Amino acid sequence: MIQAVLTNIPFSIMATGALVGIAATLVGTFLVLRRSSMLADAISHSIVFGIAIVWLLTGLASGPVQIFGAALTGVLTVVLIEMLTATRRVKNDAAIGLVFPALFSAGVLLLNVYARDVHIDAHTVLLGEIGFVWLDTVSLGGIEVPRALVSMASLTLVNLAFVSILYKELKLATFDEGLARSLGFYPGVLFYALLTLTSSTAVAAFDAVGAILFVAFVIVPPSAAYLLTDRLWRMILYGCAISLISSVGGYYLAVMWNVSIGGMMALATGAFLLLALTFGPRYGLIAQELRRRGESSRNDRRALVVHLHNHETAPERDEESTPEALREHLRWNAVRAQRVLRGALARELVTLDADNIRLTPGGRALAREVLEPWRRPVAAAATTTRRR
Amino acid sequence: MEALFAFLGDYTIQNVLIGAALLGLSSGALGAFAVLRQQSLLGDALSHATLPGVALGFMAAGTRHLGSIMLGALLTGAAAALLVVLLTQRSRLKTDAALGIALSTFFALGVVLLTRIQQSGNASQGGLDSFLFGQAAAILRSDLWVMAALALAALGLLTVLWKEFKLATFDPTFARSLGLPVMLLETALTVMIALAIVIGLQMVGVVLMAAMVVAPAAAARQWSTRLEGMVLLSAAIGATGGVAGAVLSATGRNLATGPLIVLTITAIVLFSLLAAPERGLLWAAVQRRRAGAMLHDRRVLATLLRLSDEHADRAYGAEQGMLKVLHGLGTVASLHGLERRGQVRRVEHMPEEGIHWALTESGREAAEQTLAELEAGES
Numbered sequence A: 001m002i003q004a005v006l007t008n009i010p011f012s013i014m015a016t017g018a019l020v021g022i023a024a025t026l027v028g029t030f031l032v033l034r035r036s037s038m039l040a041d042a043i044s045h046s047i048v049f050g051i052a053i054v055w056l057l058t059g060l061a062s063g064p065v066q067i068f069g070a071a072l073t074g075v076l077t078v079v080l081i082e083m084l085t086a087t088r089r090v091k092n093d094a095a096i097g098l099v100f101p102a103l104f105s106a107g108v109l110l111l112n113v114y115a116r117d118v119h120i121d122a123h124t125v126l127l128g129e130i131g132f133v134w135l136d137t138v139s140l141g142g143i144e145v146p147r148a149l150v151s152m153a154s155l156t157l158v159n160l161a162f163v164s165i166l167y168k169e170l171k172l173a174t175f176d177e178g179l180a181r182s183l184g185f186y187p188g189v190l191f192y193a194l195l196t197l198t199s200s201t202a203v204a205a206f207d208a209v210g211a212i213l214f215v216a217f218v219i220v221p222p223s224a225a226y227l228l229t230d231r232l233w234r235m236i237l238y239g240c241a242i243s244l245i246s247s248v249g250g251y252y253l254a255v256m257w258n259v260s261i262g263g264m265m266a267l268a269t270g271a272f273l274l275l276a277l278t279f280g281p282r283y284g285l286i287a288q289e290l291r292r293r294g295e296s297s298r299n300d301r302r303a304l305v306v307h308l309h310n311h312e313t314a315p316e317r318d319e320e321s322t323p324e325a326l327r328e329h330l331r332w333n334a335v336r337a338q339r340v341l342r343g344a345l346a347r348e349l350v351t352l353d354a355d356n357i358r359l360t361p362g363g364r365a366l367a368r369e370v371l372e373p374w375r376r377p378v379a380a381a382a383t384t385t386r387r388r
Numbered sequence B: 001m002e003a004l005f006a007f008l009g010d011y012t013i014q015n016v017l018i019g020a021a022l023l024g025l026s027s028g029a030l031g032a033f034a035v036l037r038q039q040s041l042l043g044d045a046l047s048h049a050t051l052p053g054v055a056l057g058f059m060a061a062g063t064r065h066l067g068s069i070m071l072g073a074l075l076t077g078a079a080a081a082l083l084v085v086l087l088t089q090r091s092r093l094k095t096d097a098a099l100g101i102a103l104s105t106f107f108a109l110g111v112v113l114l115t116r117i118q119q120s121g122n123a124s125q126g127g128l129d130s131f132l133f134g135q136a137a138a139i140l141r142s143d144l145w146v147m148a149a150l151a152l153a154a155l156g157l158l159t160v161l162w163k164e165f166k167l168a169t170f171d172p173t174f175a176r177s178l179g180l181p182v183m184l185l186e187t188a189l190t191v192m193i194a195l196a197i198v199i200g201l202q203m204v205g206v207v208l209m210a211a212m213v214v215a216p217a218a219a220a221r222q223w224s225t226r227l228e229g230m231v232l233l234s235a236a237i238g239a240t241g242g243v244a245g246a247v248l249s250a251t252g253r254n255l256a257t258g259p260l261i262v263l264t265i266t267a268i269v270l271f272s273l274l275a276a277p278e279r280g281l282l283w284a285a286v287q288r289r290r291a292g293a294m295l296h297d298r299r300v301l302a303t304l305l306r307l308s309d310e311h312a313d314r315a316y317g318a319e320q321g322m323l324k325v326l327h328g329l330g331t332v333a334s335l336h337g338l339e340r341r342g343q344v345r346r347v348e349h350m351p352e353e354g355i356h357w358a359l360t361e362s363g364r365e366a367a368e369q370t371l372a373e374l375e376a377g378e379s
Helices: A002-007 A009-033 A037-058 A064-086 A092-114 A122-127 A130-135 A147-165 A167-175 A177-182 A187-226 A232-257 A261-279 A285-311 A323-329 A334-346 A361-371 A378-387 B002-009 B011-036 B040-049 B051-061 B066-090 B095-120 B123-133 B141-160 B162-170 B172-177 B182-204 B209-223 B227-251 B257-275 B281-310 B320-327 B331-340 B361-378
Strands: A137-140 A143-146 A350-353 A356-359 B344-347 B356-359
Touching: A002 A009, A002 A143, A009 A037, A009 A130, A009 A147, A009 A167, A009 A187, A009 A232, A009 A261, A037 A064, A037 A092, A037 A187, A037 B040, A037 B095, A064 A092, A064 A147, A064 A187, A092 B040, A092 B209, A092 B257, A122 A187, A130 A147, A130 A187, A130 A261, A137 A147, A143 A147, A147 A167, A147 A187, A167 A177, A167 A187, A177 A187, A187 A232, A187 A261, A187 B095, A232 A261, A232 B095, A261 A285, A261 B095, A285 A323, A285 A334, A285 A350, A285 A356, A285 A361, A323 A334, A334 A350, A356 A361, B002 B011, B011 B040, B011 B141, B011 B162, B011 B182, B011 B209, B011 B227, B040 B051, B040 B066, B040 B095, B040 B182, B040 B209, B051 B066, B051 B095, B051 B123, B066 B095, B066 B141, B066 B182, B123 B182, B123 B257, B141 B162, B141 B182, B162 B172, B162 B182, B162 B227, B172 B182, B182 B209, B182 B227, B182 B257, B209 B227, B209 B257, B227 B257, B257 B281, B281 B320, B281 B331, B281 B356, B281 B361, B320 B331, B320 B356, B331 B344, B356 B361
Parallel strands: none
Antiparallel strands: A137 A143, A350 A356, B344 B356
């Protein structure tokens, strides 16, 4: 039964993809919040060098030793970047752009020269072959399990343990590094631990999705989640959910269109980012636009009541309170005047009888509030201004 | 010599050399602006983002026609740059995340499109893979014309608007106050960097083109403090590295061109970081050593002066062992150096054994000056 599920080809592919996504999101959330996303890019490129070196030295292409050994290159990348920045001869962004292409090039050339026949050719480096993860299995307690699934599951568990055990410390070190340091939490050590896990995850995910698509799983789901929520645990949760759905959806779309499965999964995370960017409840583009419009019609209504109030006791009151006067004196076009009038009527700020707009007591109160804010009753202030 | 002529006469080699020179010139010159504006990683994002354009250009032309592939690459590169701007200006995401998002999702789209082309079984798709890591040998003479036209356009614009670009790079606020369209200039620079990337795609590949934008400029920056010098040098380094890497690749065992070019230029960067006059790390180390030794010398002299004042003996000989205790390692080297310059001399101080040192007249003057400076500094 279990055997049947684990060797089921679509299941093993989708599960591997989802685990890559979840493991990457767990560490990626903190990288995105720390503004170090591009380190994930650098790391995932330069582990190619580590994978080549480990393979040449030990002949290993998988397993914990290989993962940790190759992951050291990722950490080395960050150390080199920081050393280069510390010389103050180049800026940090240029340092990143110098270090990882060099290591990546060295790795590709090594594979090019020495590893022509093994499965890690240049193509896999970039694209991975998640479609074939079910071919390579290991026996686990008598059950044949895809190797990639085992290594990704282990990495996901390690990352999950790291994030949940050190949740408070990570949170503090991410949002207030200075305070974390002064409280004795070694944010630098935490950061390097995070980077080691990122590198290890990149190595483990390498066979499945390759070096570059991995970047999508680290950066895109946490970024999409960041557009949806302000709470850290929700951001992690949403990121994991997006990874999961992207893997399943990406798989079916890829099969349907007969294209790269890993590429489609990564592209699906991008689709979620666009959705979050457009429809996000508070930070989405639509929400921003609605808020902007709400603000501007609120200002229009306040202009209307002030205008009426100014002329309320004067002799020209009747001619100032017609809809035409709004057009001529406030310089609103017909549509805008209509809209403001409708809004004001709906909120019972004014009444309309026979082409004459009259303030209601509520409208008069609002106008006074605008004109003489210092007179505003303290308790009422907050509620009235917000609602009208 | 004949071998060299035969080598240079080879049709493929000529193409490769010209192509590499064009690539290095344009990415080197424009990379200088990217590095100075701290947009090195934008080049990374743009170069990855050209992959879907390569695939789309191929699909539109139905064959490996470099013109349409480059046009496609330029378009998706520009779209990625727009996405970065949209994300950083209209959402709460920061630049690093925006770059990473553009880079990885566009690359994923490219991968998807490439596999789509492979499934379609188009026979002429063979050359497409070379756009990942670059394949110098795949360059045709007709490709060179396209590359040259693009390089000419980018470098020509750079020359014509040189002053404006310079001002917008170093002091955008001042440029704006002069009424220069800074936004437009910045956009133009980004588009020109995208052009430089597109020129190099076939030789270096989408993955490593980022390095061609950053590395020559970072190396050139070490040698020059003027923009003119930096841009020219950067272009020269880019062209040299490009040609060297391309030759290695074309003559060697069918190694990928991109990585070879990148490693060549990285070697130039390392050399520049270490050895460039004034900014080089080796120079800095030598200078620090020299300054340290000079300070040591002056402290030894000052001690000798104080001792001789204390003993009211202008020819007082201080024991070397005692000076070593006071001033630690390097004291003997200091004393020998001072002796060579005639500021101290060896004296006998019977019945004590061992070497003793006394100030000469010029040494006394130097020490008095040091102490005077010290007092002036303290007051």
